[in-house]
Amino acid sequence: MHKVIDIKNLQKTYDANGKNPTTALSGINLSVNEGDFVAIMGRSGSGKSSLMHVIGLLDQHFEGDYLLNGVSVRELSQSKLSDLRSSEIGFVFQQFNLLKRRTVLQNVLLPTVYRPASDDIERAKEAIKRVGLENRIDHRTNELSGGQIQRVAIARALMMKPSLLLADEPTGNLDTKSANSIMRLFREVNQQGTTIVLITHEEEIAKYADRTIRIRDGKITEEASK
Numbered sequence: 366m367h368k369v370i371d372i373k374n375l376q377k378t379y380d381a382n383g384k385n386p387t388t389a390l391s392g393i394n395l396s397v398n399e400g401d402f403v404a405i406m407g408r409s410g411s412g413k414s415s416l417m418h419v420i421g422l423l424d425q426h427f428e429g430d431y432l433l434n435g436v437s438v439r440e441l442s443q444s445k446l447s448d449l450r451s452s453e454i455g456f457v458f459q460q461f462n463l464l465k466r467r468t469v470l471q472n473v474l475l476p477t478v479y480r481p482a483s484d485d486i487e488r489a490k491e492a493i494k495r496v497g498l499e500n501r502i503d504h505r506t507n508e509l510s511g512g513q514i515q516r517v518a519i520a521r522a523l524m525m526k527p528s529l530l531l532a533d534e535p536t537g538n539l540d541t542k543s544a545n546s547i548m549r550l551f552r553e554v555n556q557q558g559t560t561i562v563l564i565t566h567e568e569e570i571a572k573y574a575d576r577t578i579r580i581r582d583g584k585i586t587e588e589a590s591k
């Protein structure tokens with residue numbers, strides 16, 4: 366089985382050269398296979414964001430090993446790292462991070478700005494269709510509901526056909542009904558083959574994943590698979 370994420374003995378310390386070092390992660394071992402749907406759970410301060418930043422190639426200052434699709438990321442230059450980030454990882458955050466005055470199509474096309482290809486519009490339309498927003502394609506995102514906006518964010522994340530979809534509390538700003546419909550969409554996307562790592566503190570949301578990993582004080586305390 367192909368490993369998308371292979372993390373061995375990860376340790377993350379903030380302010381390591383100062384007087385108040387904080388160990389945010391220690392001794393984390395985690396592997397995620399292609400096609401997995403994993404939820405990472407933990408209370409505030411448990412280390413979820415720190416782990417997310419490492420997995421999402423947003424933080425290279427850690428000890429231990431992290432291989433993304435077999436590539437050791439710690440030794441990569443900043444430019445290789447950002448190339449890898451844009452080609453391999455699709456992000457969906459709690460905050461929607463969309464351009465409000467731009468249309469759905471324009472927002473979904475954003476990741477292609479730095480590496481345009483001739484089939485961009487076609488792929489964007491396909492991604493918009495996948496999230497069920499084809500009838501809103503030319504609407505500005507400030508005319509959409511929270512749930513629809515998060516669908517745009519998912520379409521944008523899928524646009525570059527990432528090997529990993531990373532979602533950080535993606536339903537945190539949504540009502541229960543919209544949250545459940547977004548989670549059903551994530552399941553669909555996963556069933557179509559995209560590997561997903563989801564961060565959440567809600568049991569109701571984590572139950573959509575096939576595997577749940579709990580962290581506490583920077584350590585994995587429990588792992589459960591369906």
Ligand code: ADP
Binds near residue numbers: 379407408415
């Ligand atoms: P969570 O996302 O689960 O709330 P974090 O990864 O944000 O947890 O935090 C884990 C620990 O690391 C906490 O003790 C937090 O105070 C600390 N921490 C997080 N970011 C920083 C930072 N930039 N500088 C110093 N300490 C930090």
